Amino acid sequence: MSLRIAGMGWVTPIGHGVEAVWDRLLRGEEAITQTVSDALEQKKYPVFTVPSVALKDLPPHPRLRRASAISRFAAAAGLDALVYAGVKIDAEISNRMALVFAIANGGVVYTKRFYHDVVESGAQSASPLLFPETVFNAPASHLAAMLGITGASYTLVGDGAVGLLAIKMAEDLMVNEALDYCLVVGAEEADWLLCDAYHKWRLLKAQPPIEPFRQPPRGMILSEGAGAVLLARKGAIAIDTIHPGANFSRRQEASEWMARILADLADGQPAIVIASANGTFVDLAERAAVLRAMPEVVVYAPKPALGESVGASAIWQVIVGAQALGTKQLPPLLHAIPEIDLRFSGPSAGRILAHNAIVSSCSLNQQVAGLRLSI
Amino acid sequence: MPTSNASNGKSARGRVAVVAAGVISPLGFGLAETLDSLRAARDCIAPVRRFRVDQCRCKTAGQVPDERLLAHRENERKARRLHRASHMVIWALKEALAQDVQFRPELTVIGTTSGGMSFGEDYYRSLHQHGGSRRSPTWIANYLPQKAVVNAQAAFGISGPCQVIANACASGTNAMGHAFECVRSGKYERVLTGGYDALSELVFVGFDSLQAATPEKCRPFDRDRTGMVLGEGAAILALENLETARSRGARILVEITGYGISTDNHHLTQPDPSGSGPRQAMELALHSARLSAKAIDYINAHGTATPLNDAAEGKAIAELFGGAPVSSTKGMMGHSLGAAGAIEAIICMLALENQFLPPNINFRNQDPDFDLNIVANESRAANIDIVLSNSFGFGGTNASIIMQKFAA
Numbered sequence: 160m161s162l163r164i165a166g167m168g169w170v171t172p173i174g175h176g177v178e179a180v181w182d183r184l185l186r187g188e189e190a191i192t193q194t195v196s197d198a199l200e201q202k203k204y205p206v207f208t209v210p211s212v213a214l215k216d217l218p219p220h221p222r223l224r225r226a227s228a229i230s231r232f233a234a235a236a237g238l239d240a241l242v243y244a245g246v247k248i249d250a251e252i253s254n255r256m257a258l259v260f261a262i263a264n265g266g267v268v269y270t271k272r273f274y275h276d277v278v279e280s281g282a283q284s285a286s287p288l289l290f291p292e293t294v295f296n297a298p299a300s301h302l303a304a305m306l307g308i309t310g311a312s313y314t315l316v317g318d319g320a321v322g323l324l325a326i327k328m329a330e331d332l333m334v335n336e337a338l339d340y341c342l343v344v345g346a347e348e349a350d351w352l353l354c355d356a357y358h359k360w361r362l363l364k365a366q367p368p369i370e371p372f373r374q375p376p377r378g379m380i381l382s383e384g385a386g387a388v389l390l391a392r393k394g395a396i397a398i399d400t401i402h403p404g405a406n407f408s409r410r411q412e413a414s415e416w417m418a419r420i421l422a423d424l425a426d427g428q429p430a431i432v433i434a435s436a437n438g439t440f441v442d443l444a445e446r447a448a449v450l451r452a453m454p455e456v457v458v459y460a461p462k463p464a465l466g467e468s469v470g471a472s473a474i475w476q477v478i479v480g481a482q483a484l485g486t487k488q489l490p491p492l493l494h495a496i497p498e499i500d501l502r503f504s505g506p507s508a509g510r511i512l513a514h515n516a517i518v519s520s521c522s523l524n525q526q527v528a529g530l531r532l533s534i
Numbered sequence: 535m536p537t538s539n540a541s542n543g544k545s546a547r548g549r550v551a552v553v554a555a556g557v558i559s560p561l562g563f564g565l566a567e568t569l570d571s572l573r574a575a576r577d578c579i580a581p582v583r584r585f586r587v588d589q590c591r592c593k594t595a596g597q598v599p600d601e602r603l604l605a606h607r608e609n610e611r612k613a614r615r616l617h618r619a620s621h622m623v624i625w626a627l628k629e630a631l632a633q634d635v636q637f638r639p640e641l642t643v644i645g646t647t648s649g650g651m652s653f654g655e656d657y658y659r660s661l662h663q664h665g666g667s668r669r670s671p672t673w674i675a676n677y678l679p680q681k682a683v684v685n686a687q688a689a690f691g692i693s694g695p696c697q698v699i700a701n702a703c704a705s706g707t708n709a710m711g712h713a714f715e716c717v718r719s720g721k722y723e724r725v726l727t728g729g730y731d732a733l734s735e736l737v738f739v740g741f742d743s744l745q746a747a748t749p750e751k752c753r754p755f756d757r758d759r760t761g762m763v764l765g766e767g768a769a770i771l772a773l774e775n776l777e778t779a780r781s782r783g784a785r786i787l788v789e790i791t792g793y794g795i796s797t798d799n800h801h802l803t804q805p806d807p808s809g810s811g812p813r814q815a816m817e818l819a820l821h822s823a824r825l826s827a828k829a830i831d832y833i834n835a836h837g838t839a840t841p842l843n844d845a846a847e848g849k850a851i852a853e854l855f856g857g858a859p860v861s862s863t864k865g866m867m868g869h870s871l872g873a874a875g876a877i878e879a880i881i882c883m884l885a886l887e888n889q890f891l892p893p894n895i896n897f898r899n900q901d902p903d904f905d906l907n908i909v910a911n912e913s914r915a916a917n918i919d920i921v922l923s924n925s926f927g928f929g930g931t932n933a934s935i936i937m938q939k940f941a942a
Contacts, residue, residue, distance in 0.1 A: 258797075281589045282586075283589045285740065285742070290741075291744075294928045296928065297929060300797075300930055303799060308799075310795065311795045312701070312797045313699055313712070314699065314929075317697075317698060324697055334715075356674045359671050360675070405694060526680065526696075
């Protein structure tokens with residue numbers, strides 16, 4: 160079955176809109192650090208947040224009135240993907256479109272606020288307005304309502320690889336010929352509680368930059384935003400193969416799985432790898448896998464520039480891969496030290512001859528997956 | 535028939551068998567205990583023990599007893615770190631795999647709403663009270679929704695990919711429905727599916743704050759119903775292409791023949807009062823199974839006993855199915871959210887295998903707003919071949935699945 164990318168939408172800490180974000184990546188720009196304070200402990204963590212101007216064009220909708228940031232990011236990215244594809248929503252299109260939403264931490268801002276009230280003041284103070292927004296599929300529900308989707312809508316939860324699993328699910332859904340489109344959206348909202356959790360896991364860096372593939376790893380910076388890809392049977396970029404991956408129990412297994420995934424996705428054509436490297440232990444697994452499966456390939460990782468957006472991150476990587484193939488350019492990999500034995504995209508944006516872009520995702524919570532794009 | 539983007543029958547169609555199943559819920563540990571509870575119309579709702587509920591309207595829930603659940607831990611040191619949700623999934627998976635030791639899934643699709651949420655609560659409370667705890671990293675690592683599935687897969691050496699669907703209370707049925715379509719399309723031969731959820735304070739208080747939970751008995755479809763009680767549990771079903779299963783001599787427990795999914799955009803938490811969302815899901819499931827409504831012998835309703843849900847669902851069922859017997863089994867075990875659809879599918883499977891109708895307990899008065907043939911208060915023997923199970927959730931997700939007695 161032919162599965163193609165018909166449209167894309169991108170909301171990131173360095174801007175909003177596929178062309179705008181891409182231009183900034185090509186120029187070697189990176190997100191500006193904000194600081195979030197831990198209201199309970201007065202701890203501060205660095206984070207890359209989406210500037211409010213990024214949502215200025217988001218049309219008002221009753222569903223978004225009380226919605227959390229994650230729902231707004233998703234709505235903006237989803238609507239952009241439709242505009243990109245020239246798809247105007249009407250009842251017929253809505254009936255032939257499915258929605259698959261990739262999520263990791265969900266509406267953490269409202270969840271924290273809701274539970275904080277319970278902890279602080281007891282169950283009687285729990286807010287019935289906040290609770291529905293804590294449910295994982297609330298952002299998908301809002302987007303489905305905005306688009307008038309009345310058929311299939313799925314929210315998949317997972318870690319950094321969940322976006323690729325969502326695209327795999329979309330591929331399975333698109334077997335049904337009654338569907339013309341499947342909108343796949345990944346989103347994340349940053350909050351100090353998440354920062355604290357990743358800090359306690361010893362995965363968070365005290366300050367930027369994210370240094371990809373460095374050993375020993377020094378940690379990551381969390382970020383937020385959304386990415387959307389509108390999948391159809393026509394479009395410039397093809398999704399050739401999706402490797403749904405596996406779960407790894409031990410870190411050593413991660414590189415074995417990644418190598419297997421990369422080997423399965425390689426088809427002998429000139430390729431680039433869009434890696435999930437984020438400055439943590441996953442970089443080691445990815446590096447080992449690339450060296451084992453395709454040592455000559457050029458590697459680019461967007462997370463040093465954009466941060467680790469967990470639920471949105473794999474969709475961001477797919478957009479990077481599609482843009483790289485479409486524009487035949489690859490941004491410079493930021494903050495990679497020269498001693499690393501991989502071939503990186505150069506210090507300034509350069510032309511590439513790749514026919515394929517392989518997106519690999521090795522994520523912090525035991526999931527690995529990959530896919531191959533071609534033009 | 536509305537325009538559908540569920541299965542339209544154009545894809546290559548394989549038959550889909552359930553070859554193994556496992557369940558753990560307030561009704562019991564395993565298929566046999568569950569069957570006993572259903573036949574006895576056992577009320578398994580009890581006062582909440584896991585957290586304080588003195589400020590809540592509702593003070594009861596269906597609960598899986600820890601003293602039995604945790605007694606099954608095999609690797610004590612590692613098992614101590616796992617959330618009880620993981621133990622439930624492991625228990626259900628163990629029961630299923632014991633029935634079919636050859637079953638190796640290519641894909642796992644599981645539904646949940648809140649994963650190991652109580653570990654997230656522990657983490658937050660420790661942060662609030664003491665600035666954290668030595669156990670924080672363990673709590674954080676094990677509260678994630680996919681963790682229970684990953685742990686269960688690891689416990690039985692299953693390394694394939696897993697998709698964890700969080701479509702609120704429809705998650706379990708959505709997971710089974712998607713798994714069914716994956717097998718029926720021919721893309722997969724064997725898919726493991728099901729759902730799980732463990733009771734948590736955040737979710738309990740949330741439903742209480744919405745006044746969706748009742749301080750009284752849970753009375754699905756009763757005129758005087760006042761709301762739901764929560765539950766917990768896990769259920770696992772092993773799906774396989776029927777011909778493949780037969781060729782290797784697997785026991786066929788039941789067939790899944792249809793699935794419908796719809797999205798009701800009326801409101802984040804309230805169904806369209808017309809019942810159009812549930813009706814669309816049930817119609818799509820019938821269309822997917824190539825059946826007319828008359829073919830359905832029993833409906834296991836979502837039936838949470840909230841005034842709005844039961845009104846919308848009751849209206850849709852009455853309009854579509856006339857006098858087919860209907861029950862909601864949530865009065866006995868509570869609403870186990872992401873696990874509900876999977877547990878109820880297993881209840882349907884047991885009903886088909888044992889030819890009886892599961893009861894809708896605590897039922898006193900027919901609601902004049904919809905005319906349903908409720909299986910009131912007691913199970914009863916019946917000749918049934920085809921059953922439909924509904925699950926509806928926040929976000930307007932509606933899912934219906936059709937199961938059929940296997941005829942060789």
